[in-house]
Amino acid sequence: MNVARARRPHTPRSSPADRFFAPCPRGLEEALRAELQEFGIADPDVVPGGVGFRGSWRDCYRVNLLSRVASRVLWQVGHTRYRHEDDIYQAAAALHWPDWFAVRSLIRVNVSAIGSPLRSLEFITLRIKDAVCDRFRAACGERPSVDTARPDVRIHAFLTDRDATFYLDTSGDALFKRGARREVGEAPLRENLAAGILRLAGWRPDEPLFDPMCGGGTFLAEAAQIALGIAPGIGRRFGFERLAVFDAALWKQVRAEALTPPDDRPAPELHGSDVDPTALAAARANLEAAGVLDFVHLRQADFTTVEAPCRPGVLVANPPYGVRMGDVSGLRALYPRLGDALKQRFAGWRAYLFSADMELPKLIGLKASRRTPLFNGSLECRLFEYRMVAGTMRRRTDADASPGPGVETGTDR
Ligand SMILES: C[S@@+](CC[C@H](N)C(=O)[O-])C[C@H]1O[C@@H](n2cnc3c(N)ncnc32)[C@H](O)[C@@H]1O
Structure with a gap:
């Protein structure tokens, strides 16, 4: 052995x-x-x-x-x-x-x-x-x-x-427990899944990020901490501290390195909205607990009518889906309207929708340029990427009968 x-x-x-x-x-x-x-x-x-x-x-x-x-x-x-x-x-x-x-x-x-x-x-x-x-x-x-x-x-x-x-x-509590108190909205994402989705989206801190269905604000909290150089585990304890092989001096040094103020970083452009005021209150509390509330713009809005809050960047959302929230017929009506919102007001954005629902995204009326399988616990999900092309709306208006999807095609990676 x-x-x-x-x-x-x-x-x-x-x-x-x-x-x-x-x-x-x-x-x-x-x-x-x-x-x-x-x-x-x-x-x-x-x-x-x-x-x-x-x-x-x-x-x-x-x-x-x-x-x-x-x-x-x-x-x-x-x-x-x-x-x-x-x-x-x-x-x-x-x-x-x-x-x-x-x-x-x-x-x-x-x-x-x-x-x-x-x-x-x-x-x-x-x-x-x-x-x-x-x-x-x-x-x-x-x-x-x-x-x-x-x-x-x-x-x-x-x-x-x-x-x-x-x-x-060596971790103790799972690492997605970042240590900050958490107000649980409906169907919140685990922090490590949200952070992984930001990576898969290729989001960089110098690009705007908008979550129009932000719920408890998990994407926004992760993005803000990444942009500000805040270590995810800085506020929590770890299992290794209870082991006999724990080296307290080494750990102190590793923590101190992580606490060293980062170089001047550009202020992040982070925006979130949700139709539900209770969800927004949870997002506000979570962002405050994570020490990043001042860096995120929040407002109450319906995704189907909201205007883009800033220059084009990455839009990421985890829309409601039948398994955990919302009734399926209501969602069937919502999804085409999300597609219309993306086409009409988010030209130039890269949009990422994360869902466990393999059927409803088809109703969105956009062709995904990438579909990445992911698991939320045991639930199989997909991350759908839509690249919204600037100027598509004009073309679409000119040729109204054309089924132009409002997205680039041939961008599958
Ligand atoms: C699955 S939850 C998002 C959870 C979030 N990613 C988190 O980690 O906490 C879906 C959210 O979409 C919001 N929502 C549903 N319909 C909406 C709409 N038409 N416009 C904006 N937000 C909406 C709900 O209020 C809910 O907070």
Whole structure:
């Protein structure tokens, strides 16, 4: 079995070759790989659902603090081939858990699997918990307690058909929990999904951004923090702070680097609107909690009649869809009007609509230049790109009978 090197609690640094795995929403793996490369991580390895990488604890702290797309960062502490439950128990019991966290820690074990022949994941979860406790008892005569609601330390195991890999979670709460208090509007997006969509849209902080259905303002908060250079994790705690291998001095240094005021950046042009005043109140509260309210223009407006708030840039929206909100017949009436609004008032913009509804976007009357599959939890969604061409309306008026879609064609990438 491969085991991460055992380290005494006061070992200051890990090897630069520790293995980590960062899960992310499915469909954002390439976006996460690009982000990790921007952090200086060499050869990140994309697999469905996340990205593996080798790095130091400094890299691990930086990814936790800076990544907008990762859901967690897991530190690989062991790996084994298995055939039966007992193989996994034996492998887990051989790991150096008492070197990695204190016996008084409250623990939780999570197991996920793809193609495992084992009959019960619940049972194997208990067996791994037993193995960890037995290892502690042998080492110090005591065992850690379990707390599935508020654990100090999360242990993950991932099983394939014949491999079991053990991890310690260095993030604690999922990384899309940015630390700011959050007013939940209807059907809010997870922050890392919103940030990943901004990346897929190719939005840059020097371009205007408009979310005309902003709800709780998730796209706007992410965009504002990106433009202002605010690290997403600066206001929260992390699981690695509870591990015995935690290097407080290194973490202080990594945080200090992230807090260094960015160079003069252009003031971002960020605009949001929503038809619902309650949603706008939630957006205002969330933007304030994220420290960016002063950088975002908000107003109450209906997307079907709203004027473009500024020069052309990126329009991004997550319209209501049947699964979580709105009734389907109402949405069928709304979607063609969204298409008309884009055609009539957003010439020159790149528009991105994110939806789980594969049918309703067809009603919009525009040809998407790109459709990117993404998952919102287990819900399969698409990000539809529409490039609105300046001057299209005039052509369309001149040739009223033509079915001109109001978008460039042949821009699929
Ligand atoms: C799925 S939610 C958006 C959630 C948002 N992306 C977030 O993360 O919080 C859809 C939003 O569209 C708004 N909406 C529905 N119809 C609208 C319209 N005609 N004009 C503007 N906003 C509308 C709803 O009030 C709701 O806040």
